[in-house]
Amino acid sequence: MKLFLLGIAFALSGSCFCQTDSRIYEIISETSSERIKADITTLAGFGTRHTLSDTVSNTRGIGAARRWIKAKFDKISSDCGDCLNVFYQKDLVKQGDNNRITKDVWVVNVAAVQKGTKYPNRYIIMSGDIDSRISDSNNFTDDSPGANDNASGMAGAIEAARVLSKYKFESSIIYLGLSGEEQGLFGGKGFAKHALDNGWEIIGVLNNDMIGNITGVDGVISNRDFRIFSEPVPPTETERERGRRRFYGGEVDGISRQLARYVHKTTKTYMPEMNPMLIYRLDRFGRGGHHRPFNDVGFPGIRIMEAHENYTQQHQNIRMEDGIEYGDKLKFVNFDYAEKLTAVNAISMASLAWAPPAPKNVAIGGVVEPSVKLKWEKVVGAKGYKIYWRDTTSPTWDYSKEIGDVDAYTLEGIVIDNYFFGVSAIGENGHESVVVFPSAVFR
Numbered sequence: 001m002k003l004f005l006l007g008i009a010f011a012l013s014g015s016c017f018c019q020t021d022s023r024i025y026e027i028i029s030e031t032s033s034e035r036i037k038a039d040i041t042t043l044a045g046f047g048t049r050h051t052l053s054d055t056v057s058n059t060r061g062i063g064a065a066r067r068w069i070k071a072k073f074d075k076i077s078s079d080c081g082d083c084l085n086v087f088y089q090k091d092l093v094k095q096g097d098n099n100r101i102t103k104d105v106w107v108v109n110v111a112a113v114q115k116g117t118k119y120p121n122r123y124i125i126m127s128g129d130i131d132s133r134i135s136d137s138n139n140f141t142d143d144s145p146g147a148n149d150n151a152s153g154m155a156g157a158i159e160a161a162r163v164l165s166k167y168k169f170e171s172s173i174i175y176l177g178l179s180g181e182e183q184g185l186f187g188g189k190g191f192a193k194h195a196l197d198n199g200w201e202i203i204g205v206l207n208n209d210m211i212g213n214i215t216g217v218d219g220v221i222s223n224r225d226f227r228i229f230s231e232p233v234p235p236t237e238t239e240r241e242r243g244r245r246r247f248y249g250g251e252v253d254g255i256s257r258q259l260a261r262y263v264h265k266t267t268k269t270y271m272p273e274m275n276p277m278l279i280y281r282l283d284r285f286g287r288g289g290h291h292r293p294f295n296d297v298g299f300p301g302i303r304i305m306e307a308h309e310n311y312t313q314q315h316q317n318i319r320m321e322d323g324i325e326y327g328d329k330l331k332f333v334n335f336d337y338a339e340k341l342t343a344v345n346a347i348s349m350a351s352l353a354w355a356p357p358a359p360k361n362v363a364i365g366g367v368v369e370p371s372v373k374l375k376w377e378k379v380v381g382a383k384g385y386k387i388y389w390r391d392t393t394s395p396t397w398d399y400s401k402e403i404g405d406v407d408a409y410t411l412e413g414i415v416i417d418n419y420f421f422g423v424s425a426i427g428e429n430g431h432e433s434v435v436v437f438p439s440a441v442f443r
């Protein structure tokens with residue numbers, strides 16, 4: 001009998017060694033392109049959502065748009081027993097702050113917070129943008145539908161709220177509409193400061209900016225490819241941290257890069273039909289996005305977006321020229337693709353929000369030895385850990401070994417010089433934290 005019970009226990013722990021969670025597949029199938037289409041259509045229908053545009057009208061301008069977004073979040077919240085805390089977060093930006101602020105303006109963000117049951121002060125953010133622009137960045141009156149840039153990201157955040165609010169998570173999730181993006185990333189800056197002021201632990205920002213175009217200016221049409229931009233190391237690192245990298249590595253292993261790898265891996269595991277591309281840079285060449293203000297204060301943040309942009313359909317006056325139809329119009333958005341990228345966000349957030357916190361103070365040793373030693377601070381709520389390593393030229397954590405509830409481990413027969421290493425924490429439910437790159441060395 002005892003042996004029999006042991007057998008069951010083994011089988012159960014074996015089955016809980018789960019690579020996948022069926023709820024993640026539910027989340028993918030519950031994400032709806034029809035609702036995303038309806039929301040992008042409404043947002044594009046506000047005429048312009050320029051940051052400096054009208055705030056009084058209920059049908060045109062950024063004021064109408066943000067009130068509509070807040071009402072959407074409020075409705076989602078009432079459908080889940082008031083599970084969301086919905087609010088405006090705003091900052092006054094003064095005329096002349098830069099040359100795109102031609103008058104004093106309130107930059108108003110809309111946030112919906114779903115509190116975590118176990119780690120309420122740990123937050124994962126999915127952001128889209130409320131505002132839009134045309135050729136002249138300061139024209140706040142002419143039509144600027146901004147269907148792809150960035151009603152698509154905004155609609156994605158609203159849809160993720162609809163889907164994920166049906167579940168309970170251990171960590172908190174924020175669905176966020178940011179404003180002032182096109183005028184100089186003001187909304188992100190304001191919200192990052194709001195997070196700092198409130199002592200929030202932001203474990204990841206998934207900034208979605210243009211997730212609906214599949215027909216690229218490069219002639220490629222692809223509804224599978226998408227990009228995950230991440231900066232290599234935080235801009236807030238110290239001289240000492242920079243100095244030690246020269247000897248111990250970590251040039252391509254900052255916290256935002258680990259977040260990018262997490263989204264990449266989650267997509268590969270659950271949505272193999274998609275082709276996530278890890279892009280090793282902060283953003284597109286010389287261009288900006290709303291993850292950057294979060295990175296600026298030391299939070300991990302990445303940009304998720306289409307792989308093949310079409311420049312005749314972004315930041316353009318609506319017009320015909322030489323037979324080319326210019327403008328960021330609704331008809332150019334592929335809603336099924338926006339649904340896929342929304343699902344990528346939703347499953348990455350769900351997995352992170354179901355996972356325990358990442359291990360802290362990860363240290364590595366093993367110089368001139370035939371083995372690699374790792375140690376870390378145990379995480380309350382973790383049932384075990386996973387040691388990862390990879391070739392120094394590989395973008396992804398290709399090798400791994402799951403271990404039990406310990407705070408140190410030695411990988412025998414592996415030479416420290418030839419790989420990079422990391423550690424993640426695994427929860428009872430099988431969900432895993434981001435991988436942590438060692439920040440200290442021991443003998």
Ligand SMILES: [Zn+2]
Binds near residue numbers: 149182314315
């Ligand atoms: Zn833009």
